Amino acid sequence: MAFSERVIRLKSSLIREILAAAQRPEVMSFAGGLPSEAMLPTLDWEGLPPALGQYGMSEGEPALREVLAAEARALGVDCQASQVLVVSGSQQTLDLVAKLHIDKGTEILLEGPTYLAALQIFQLFGADCLSIPLEQDGPDLAQLRARLENHQPAFVYLIPTFQNPSAVRYSEAKREAVAALLDEFGVTLIEDEPYRELTYDGGSARPIVSRLRNSSWVYTGTLSKTLAPGLRVGYLIASPDLFPHLLKLKQSADLHTNRIGQWQALQWIGTEKYRQHLVQLRDFYRARRDAFQQALERHFGDLADWQVPQGGLFFWLTLKQPLDTRTLLAEALSRDVAFMPGEPFFAEPECNPGNLRLNFSHIAPERLDEGLQRLAAVIRHAQVAQAA
Amino acid sequence: MAFSERVIRLKSSLIREILAAAQRPEVMSFAGGLPSEAMLPTLDWEGLPPALGQYGMSEGEPALREVLAAEARALGVDCQASQVLVVSGSQQTLDLVAKLHIDKGTEILLEGPTYLAALQIFQLFGADCLSIPLEQDGPDLAQLRARLENHQPAFVYLIPTFQNPSAVRYSEAKREAVAALLDEFGVTLIEDEPYRELTYDGGSARPIVSRLRNSSWVYTGTLSKTLAPGLRVGYLIASPDLFPHLLKLKQSADLHTNRIGQWQALQWIGTEKYRQHLVQLRDFYRARRDAFQQALERHFGDLADWQVPQGGLFFWLTLKQPLDTRTLLAEALSRDVAFMPGEPFFAEPECNPGNLRLNFSHIAPERLDEGLQRLAAVIRHAQVAQAA
Numbered sequence: 001m002a003f004s005e006r007v008i009r010l011k012s013s014l015i016r017e018i019l020a021a022a023q024r025p026e027v028m029s030f031a032g033g034l035p036s037e038a039m040l041p042t043l044d045w046e047g048l049p050p051a052l053g054q055y056g057m058s059e060g061e062p063a064l065r066e067v068l069a070a071e072a073r074a075l076g077v078d079c080q081a082s083q084v085l086v087v088s089g090s091q092q093t094l095d096l097v098a099k100l101h102i103d104k105g106t107e108i109l110l111e112g113p114t115y116l117a118a119l120q121i122f123q124l125f126g127a128d129c130l131s132i133p134l135e136q137d138g139p140d141l142a143q144l145r146a147r148l149e150n151h152q153p154a155f156v157y158l159i160p161t162f163q164n165p166s167a168v169r170y171s172e173a174k175r176e177a178v179a180a181l182l183d184e185f186g187v188t189l190i191e192d193e194p195y196r197e198l199t200y201d202g203g204s205a206r207p208i209v210s211r212l213r214n215s216s217w218v219y220t221g222t223l224s225k226t227l228a229p230g231l232r233v234g235y236l237i238a239s240p241d242l243f244p245h246l247l248k249l250k251q252s253a254d255l256h257t258n259r260i261g262q263w264q265a266l267q268w269i270g271t272e273k274y275r276q277h278l279v280q281l282r283d284f285y286r287a288r289r290d291a292f293q294q295a296l297e298r299h300f301g302d303l304a305d306w307q308v309p310q311g312g313l314f315f316w317l318t319l320k321q322p323l324d325t326r327t328l329l330a331e332a333l334s335r336d337v338a339f340m341p342g343e344p345f346f347a348e349p350e351c352n353p354g355n356l357r358l359n360f361s362h363i364a365p366e367r368l369d370e371g372l373q374r375l376a377a378v379i380r381h382a383q384v385a386q387a388a
Numbered sequence: 389m390a391f392s393e394r395v396i397r398l399k400s401s402l403i404r405e406i407l408a409a410a411q412r413p414e415v416m417s418f419a420g421g422l423p424s425e426a427m428l429p430t431l432d433w434e435g436l437p438p439a440l441g442q443y444g445m446s447e448g449e450p451a452l453r454e455v456l457a458a459e460a461r462a463l464g465v466d467c468q469a470s471q472v473l474v475v476s477g478s479q480q481t482l483d484l485v486a487k488l489h490i491d492k493g494t495e496i497l498l499e500g501p502t503y504l505a506a507l508q509i510f511q512l513f514g515a516d517c518l519s520i521p522l523e524q525d526g527p528d529l530a531q532l533r534a535r536l537e538n539h540q541p542a543f544v545y546l547i548p549t550f551q552n553p554s555a556v557r558y559s560e561a562k563r564e565a566v567a568a569l570l571d572e573f574g575v576t577l578i579e580d581e582p583y584r585e586l587t588y589d590g591g592s593a594r595p596i597v598s599r600l601r602n603s604s605w606v607y608t609g610t611l612s613k614t615l616a617p618g619l620r621v622g623y624l625i626a627s628p629d630l631f632p633h634l635l636k637l638k639q640s641a642d643l644h645t646n647r648i649g650q651w652q653a654l655q656w657i658g659t660e661k662y663r664q665h666l667v668q669l670r671d672f673y674r675a676r677r678d679a680f681q682q683a684l685e686r687h688f689g690d691l692a693d694w695q696v697p698q699g700g701l702f703f704w705l706t707l708k709q710p711l712d713t714r715t716l717l718a719e720a721l722s723r724d725v726a727f728m729p730g731e732p733f734f735a736e737p738e739c740n741p742g743n744l745r746l747n748f749s750h751i752a753p754e755r756l757d758e759g760l761q762r763l764a765a766v767i768r769h770a771q772v773a774q775a776a
Contacts, residue, residue, distance in 0.1 A: 002542040002576075003633070004491045010636050040441040045433035053428040053616030088476050088620070088642040095641050099512075103392045121640045124487075154390040188390070228441030230647035232476070245391070248398050252509045253483050254476040258646045259618035 005104070009124055018329070022338040028371030030358040031338040033164060033313055039284050040228055041277050043264055052259040058251040060086025060235070061262045067270045068221075068235050075196075076206035077219060083237050085246055086257045090194055090222035090234035094118050096249045097190055097218060098125040100242070101154040109153040111139060112352065113316075113345035115164050115192065118157060127154075129347035134166055136307060138174030141181070148185040155188040160208055162195035162312030165345050165357040169310060172205055179211035188216040188242075195312040197226050197278055200286040203310070209237075216242050223265050225313070226278060231261035285313070285361055292360035295369050299376040304356070315358045316342070321383050322354025328378050337374045393492070397512055406717070410726040416759030418746040419726040421552060421701055427672050428616055429665050431652055440647040446639040448474025448623070449650045455658045456609075456623050463584075464594040465607060471625050473634055474645045478582055478610035478622035482506050484637045485578055485606060486513040488630070489542040497541040499527060500740065501704075501733035503552050503580065506545060515542075517735035522554055524695065526562030529569070536573040543576040548596055550583035550700030553733050553745040557698060560593055567599035576604040576630075583700040585614050585666055588674040591698070597625075604630050611653050613701070614666060619649035673701070673749055680748035683757050687764040692744070701749045704730070709771050710742025716766050725762045 022029035059065065065084040072079050087093050094117070102108065104126030110119065112131030122129060130147055132139045138160065147153070158178070160170040170178070182189050191209050209217040222234035238246055250256075268274040292315060293308055300306075304317040319325070325341035326349075332339060342355025363371060410417035447453065453472040460467050475481050482505070490496065492514030498507065500519030510517060518535055520527045526548065535541070546566070548558040558566070570577050579597050597605040610622035626634055638644075656662040680703060681696055688694075692705040707713070713729040720727060730743025751759060 002489060002494070002540070004487065004489055004494065004542075006491070007488055007633055007637075010633065010640075034443055037439065037442055040438060042438060043436075043441060045436065048431070048433060050428060050430060051425065053431060053618045054425055055422055055612075055617045088646070091640070092642045099392065100395055101390060101392055103394070106390070106392065117640070124640060152390070154392075224443075229443045230441045232642065232644070232646040245395055245398065249395075252398075252479070252505070252512060253641070254480045254620060255617075256620070258476070258620040258649050260648055260652075261646050264648075 006124055006126065009126065018338055018340065021333050024336070027333070027336045027338050028363060028367045028374070029338040030360075030363060030371065030375070031340050032359055032362060034359075034362045035225060035229065036284065036288075036361050039281050041268075043228065044267070045264075048260060048263055052263055056256045056259045056262075058247055058256045060084065060257060061259065061266065064262050064266045064269075067266065069237070071270060072219065072237055076210040077237065078210065079237050083240060083243055085236050085238065085243065085250055086262055087234045087236055087250065088254060088257045089224060089229070089232040090192065090220050090236075091117060092250075092253065093192075093218065093220040093234060093236045094121045095253065096236070096246050097155070098122055098127070099249045100245055101188070102127045107151050107153045109147055109151070109156040109187075110347060111158060111163065112347065113165055113342065113355070114157065114347075115159055116345050118192070119345070119347060122157070131347045134163070134168050136168065138168065138170035139178065141174065141177050144178065144181055148181060148187060153187060155190050156182060157190045157192065158208065159192045161193050161205070162198060162309065164195065164312060165314055165340070165342065165355075166316045167307065167309030167312050167314055169203075170205065170208070175205055175208050176211060179208050182215045183213050186215060188218075190218045190220070192220050194222050194225050196221070198282065198285060198313065199311040200282055200289060201310045218242060218246070223269075226281060227265065227268055231258075231264055233257060233261040233265045288360050288365070291365055291368060292358075295372045298369070299372045303376060303379055313359055313361045315360060317356045317358060319354040319356070319379070321386075323382060323386055324353045325356050328382055331382070332375060332378045335374050335378060337371050337378070339375060394512055394514065397514065406726055406728065409721050412724075415721070415724045415726050416751060416755045416762070417726040418748075418751060418759065418763070419728050420747055420750060422747075422750045423613060423617065424672065424676075424749050427669050429656075431616065432655070433652075436648060436651055440651055444644045444647045444650075446635055446644045448472065448645060449647065449654065452650050452654045452657070455654065457625070459658060460607065460625055464598040465625065466598065467625050471628060471631055473624050473626065473631065473638055474650055475622045475624055475638065476642060476645045477612060477617070477620040478580065478608050478624075479505060480638075480641065481580075481606065481608040481622060481624045482509050483641065484624070484634050485543070486510055486515070487637050488633055489576070490515045495539050495541045497532075497535055497539070497544040497575075498735060499546060499551065500735065501553055501730065501743070502545065502735075503547055504733050506580070507733070507735060510545070519735045522551070522556050524556065526556065526558035527566065529562065529565050532566065532569055536569060536575060541575060543578050544570060545578045545580065546596065547580045549581050549593070550586060550697065552583065552700060553702055553728070553730065553743075554704045555695065555697030555700050555702055557591075558593065558596070563593055563596050564599060567596050570603045571601050574603060576606075578606045578608070580608050582610045582613050584609070586670065586673060586701065587699040588670055588677060589698045606630060606634070611657075614669060615653065615656055619646075619652055621645060621649040621653045676748050676753070679753055679756060680746075683760045686757070687760045691764060691767055701747055703746045703748060705744045705746065707742040707744070707767070709774075711770060711774055712741045713744050716770055719770070720763060720766045723762045723766060725759050725766070727763060
């Protein structure tokens, strides 16, 4: 049997295995990144045109592309509908970007930590992943400059707004500085923004792509965090030099995105109904975050440091006594509690021990305290064993 | 700007450009492979569970996997639901198979002619595509054996039932012989069957994968030709050694297939309603095929040879005086008629001039005669010019 070299790089997905184990109803899971079922809006299918049963355009539905472009322009991204490509969830954008840019050994630049599934697919295509450490307000600029001076990455992949896993939101100053650096070195930016709308404490900042003067760029978003992930509708907006290639890659990947999900998306985006839904969603998640913060203070105050996330779906904890958190997983699952170890979010996991990603949106509030208490006990137990 | 080597292989898609030109309402198009809009069934969305808005399993919806496995077993394919992977249209199966097997320079074996979009994506990943000539009842067995003796292809890709473009259906004898040869040489089979249900003159034959004793295999099907392509729901069934790899590749490509389309598919497959729909569909396309055959006899009797297709959506014409049919396209479009040149369906287009693929399912019957008359005139004109 002849497999590609690529498949040898296809690691067993830790997320997959954890999520599988966390399916057991008795497990209190902080592991996933699922929206709360309680906040999935009721979808009305009346009026769906029968003609949407036919094949559609690889670009996406024209009316949807128009409203997505209008929304992006409202954020400051200078673009036209002709630059919008509707994709089968924003995971597909990562697949298309990898196909466009990555050969075996291609250098790319990522945040450390970064989105696990992005790291996995870029490595699947053979990328050599270089990291820039994240600080509270964005990347370490000196290290970013050094990387750009010493390497020629095919692209930089950034998640500047409520990053998964760290919840970091770049400051205005760092957004400007990053854009200037990318322009100076002529490096393509892939800016991933699934969490922009999940903002709980006000404040906003224009996307970095809107600040670029000459670098190529892809801006990517999704409806999965705000409307319904089961629809599998995301989108990318690309600079005109990249768009035609991404379109052909989309066509060869799956011809086009499902049209019923696109139609449903069009019923929401840009409407008053959607704005109201987002307000409710933010209120709901803000309350969950605040309750989580209180429970964390009770159980983790002596164990870890963290920032209160101003958006997104995750707390990112840094243990005061670092250890490889992957070694905690079996014990945690045996006590019916699940979490995401932090190491796999780094291109060099071995060099970055001691973080945990905890999802606050999905666990039922009445199980929260018990779940965090158990998880803290697992960590305490491991630290005692390590010290012994 | 740094592109992958892959993208340099990303040819401008002839199909794409033709379909774009054929969108003009005045164009009589024989080019596409679209189902007839008149035969798209009315989709009822009542009862869609709101919980399907949530993320789903990469494997697909469990109930849908069960009915797809049952349908495949009824065709003779010995399989379980655990071997079924729901994909975003069967084009995605080609993407996953390419990722699983193809590195730059990997040899694979295809029919000549073969499905254009398969050829394109395999070449995108860098495959070295070897061909086996097709005869009326399947591949040339001597050449298949010779290819297997002299090469070690990563897989053989076959479309044994009403192939696009040639409409060939393999005989029972050739199915047996192909299976025996693949077992003898231990070569993986990718069997693509989008057209199995579009059968107009009776007769059936078990899939080749059901005849294999030890080779690995992937069997791939879709709802796009019988239900509604806009749903983007297809499936693959794989031998247990391949399945886990394909599942991980699916997850990294787009997490999972949209759940609303999967739910709709589940309302149809295996039901009496679906069986009745298929009967109506076959009656409708049979009538269109018969009318097409009569019009072809009127206008192409002296120009080309062809077999009446017993299934699928296409006539495959072979010109009595071969010429590169790609050179006819501009003239045809200027006369408001579109068709698919045959050359791009071959791994070596230059060596295979003189075929046309004509879709019979989509053109309005009242425009059929005029369209074929114009197309015949374009060919006659080119042949006169060539002879001069």
